[in-house]
Amino acid sequence: MHLVLRRVDGGVLATPLTDAGTAGGEPIRLDEPGLPAFVAAHDAPGVRWVWDDTARWYPAVLAAGGRVGRCVDLRLCRRILRAALAARGSALAAAPADALDAPVAEVRVVRPTQAQLFDDALFTASVPDDDVDPVAEFREQLAAVAGSTAPGALRLLTTAESAGALVAAEMLHAGLPWRADVHERLLEETLGPRVPYGVRPRRLEEIAAVVRERLDDPTLNPDSPADVLRSLRRAGLMVTSTRKWELQEIEHPVIEPLLEYKRLARLLTANGWTWLDDWVRDGRFHPKYVVGGVVTGRWAADGGGAMQLPKGIRGAVVADPGWKLVVADAAQLEPRVLAAMAGDRAMAAAGDGRDLYDGVVASGAVETRQQAKVAMLGAMYGATQGEGGRLVPRLVRAFPRALDLVERAARAGERGEPVTTLLGRTSPVPEASWFEARNQAYTVEGTPAMQRAVESRARSWGRFTRNFVVQGTAAEWALAWMGSLRSRLTARFPGAVTDGPHLVFFVHDEIVVHAPEEHAEWVATQIREAAVDAGRLLFQEFPVTFPLSVAVAGAYSEAKD
DNA sequence: GACGAACGCCAC
DNA sequence: AAACGTGGCGTTCGTC
Numbered sequence: 001m002h003l004v005l006r007r008v009d010g011g012v013l014a015t016p017l018t019d020a021g022t023a024g025g026e027p028i029r030l031d032e033p034g035l036p037a038f039v040a041a042h043d044a045p046g047v048r049w050v051w052d053d054t055a056r057w058y059p060a061v062l063a064a065g066g067r068v069g070r071c072v073d074l075r076l077c078r079r080i081l082r083a084a085l086a087a088r089g090s091a092l093a094a095a096p097a098d099a100l101d102a103p104v105a106e107v108r109v110v111r112p113t114q115a116q117l118f119d120d121a122l123f124t125a126s127v128p129d130d131d132v133d134p135v136a137e138f139r140e141q142l143a144a145v146a147g148s149t150a151p152g153a154l155r156l157l158t159t160a161e162s163a164g165a166l167v168a169a170e171m172l173h174a175g176l177p178w179r180a181d182v183h184e185r186l187l188e189e190t191l192g193p194r195v196p197y198g199v200r201p202r203r204l205e206e207i208a209a210v211v212r213e214r215l216d217d218p219t220l221n222p223d224s225p226a227d228v229l230r231s232l233r234r235a236g237l238m239v240t241s242t243r244k245w246e247l248q249e250i251e252h253p254v255i256e257p258l259l260e261y262k263r264l265a266r267l268l269t270a271n272g273w274t275w276l277d278d279w280v281r282d283g284r285f286h287p288k289y290v291v292g293g294v295v296t297g298r299w300a301a302d303g304g305g306a307m308q309l310p311k312g313i314r315g316a317v318v319a320d321p322g323w324k325l326v327v328a329d330a331a332q333l334e335p336r337v338l339a340a341m342a343g344d345r346a347m348a349a350a351g352d353g354r355d356l357y358d359g360v361v362a363s364g365a366v367e368t369r370q371q372a373k374v375a376m377l378g379a380m381y382g383a384t385q386g387e388g389g390r391l392v393p394r395l396v397r398a399f400p401r402a403l404d405l406v407e408r409a410a411r412a413g414e415r416g417e418p419v420t421t422l423l424g425r426t427s428p429v430p431e432a433s434w435f436e437a438r439n440q441a442y443t444v445e446g447t448p449a450m451q452r453a454v455e456s457r458a459r460s461w462g463r464f465t466r467n468f469v470v471q472g473t474a475a476e477w478a479l480a481w482m483g484s485l486r487s488r489l490t491a492r493f494p495g496a497v498t499d500g501p502h503l504v505f506f507v508h509d510e511i512v513v514h515a516p517e518e519h520a521e522w523v524a525t526q527i528r529e530a531a532v533d534a535g536r537l538l539f540q541e542f543p544v545t546f547p548l549s550v551a552v553a554g555a556y557s558e559a560k561d
Numbered sequence: 562g563a564c565g566a567a568c569g570c571c572a573c
Numbered sequence: 574a575a576a577c578g579t580g581g582c583g584t585t586c587g588t589c
Contacts, residue, residue, distance in 0.1 A: 224586085225585075263570095269584070270582070296578090300581075307572055308571040311571095377577075378577065381576080385577080387574080463578065507573060
């Protein structure tokens with residue numbers, strides 16, 4: 001049973017459809033303010049809410065203390081299906097672009113004034129009618145999946161993506177527990193007392209003075225890379241940039257204070273007082289997750305830099321009194337995913353019940369764990385030089401099936417062909433100029449320089465497609481992991497999201513659940529079982545394991561990497 | 562003054 | 574940890 005929601009004539013129309021997409025009853029009209037109550041009355045295990053965009057419908061339900069079990073996010077599913085190689089013959093793929101293909105309308109987070117809080121009309125009047133008919137769109141999507149060459153995989157992918165949309169909305173709603181006082185203490189201890197924006201904090205000023213003195217450059221602006229580079233070269237240092245790794249190679253009294261300056265300046269600009277003012281309210285950091293925001297299907301975050309939360313400030317992420325954070329991350333997720341999707345039993349066995357890189361060493365392919373890691377990352381990223389480049393051939397001998405999979409993905413990309421993840425998310429192809437340049441380079445007008453440039457671009461695109469299949473399938477595993485966990489948590493705690501254990505953070509292969517202390521161990525078990533679910537959902541009985549490190553902690557920083 | 566490229570660092 | 578994938582974001586600096 002589906003309930004399709006659409007905004008029309010200043011209200012909401014809910015159209016019941018059967019699972020096959022045929023009419024399932026009389027459409028129901030309701031007012032926008034009545035939506036949360038309607039959802040609460042009609043949500044049930046067999047019900048799937050169909051809407052154009054989870055971010056446009058679900059927040060109001062959550063704000064009212066409600067939630068839904070399942071949904072279809074038409075915008076996200078449309079994007080997947082229109083691009084999918086497996087559904088390329090569908091009417092959906094051939095349809096002209098419409099409002100659902102446009103970038104998501106800017107969702108402005110406006111803090112209402114006290115007066116506006118009591119003015120219901122302000123909210124109801126501001127919601128425009130929907131341009132797209134969601135019933136027709138949903139039917140086209142059903143047909144695209146059913147008529148595809150991989151209906152099972154696409155059904156799983158679109159279901160997982162939609163579940164991800166619910167998780168993202170719920171995490172935005174709940175927020176990540178954030179102790180501003182802890183954060184402020186860290187800033188004061190590191191930078192000195194708070195200063196207004198634009199003023200250099202005391203500690204930074206002191207280090208800047210040391211840097212200027214040691215370079216004998218009293219007017220140096222340490223925040224200007226160009227200025228610093230000029231000054232370093234004037235001091236006789238042979239550097240080409242002011243990057244950290246390059247400076248680290250150099251012996252000079254200025255290097256240590258300069259690196260310290262850069263470290264503190266980064267803290268100030270990225271996660272200083274301004275960040276705290278902008279992003280933390282009422283003890284919560286509310287990052288907006290963008291489901292499928294990365295071309296591979298990974299999530300992105302919009303604002304606040306949630307996906308790059310520096311390790312150094314995770315001490316400010318503290319569970320509420322009586323609550324705990326359950327922090328879990330999947331160990332060596334991408335190589336395990338690669339082993340499974342390639343059906344490489346030797347590589348899967350290397351990771352069975354242990355650190356996968358240790359297993360690679362045990363296989364005799366390389367000598368040290370560090371080598372195993374460098375070689376594996378090199379294989380997935382397309383390393384050709386350095387240690388990675390040298391070690392990859394050893395993996396080819398030890399794990400030919402897995403390495404063949406990424407190699408074939410790279411070759412396809414170099415030819416300009418799309419590649420797909422396990423569940424069928426399909427990579428984009430290069431833009432027209434890529435093909436034009438390639439064709440031109442091999443005509444009579446082509447020069448060796450043009451050919452070199454074209455081949456370089458081809459290899460670059462091959463590295464992208466090589467990584468796409470692994471990173472994208474790992475993202476699918478993570479979606480399945482979170483989806484299963486969400487089901488498990490809601491089954492036992494069906495009330496408002498924040499009343500029971502709930503997801504508060506996600507970064508590619510890591511999740512954090514905020515849970516009442518007495519349920520934390522139960523949650524840890526659910527997270528582990530959800531990982532098993534995800535492995536089965538994607539790879540059935542293939543003998544691959546997805547071990548997690550799971551910690552129950554008071555603060556995020558207490559969980560070991 | 563607005564805008565965007567370049568730079569550099571953070572995360573996975 | 575160089576190059577070898579995916580991103581976000583803040584600052585500086587040049588151009589219009």
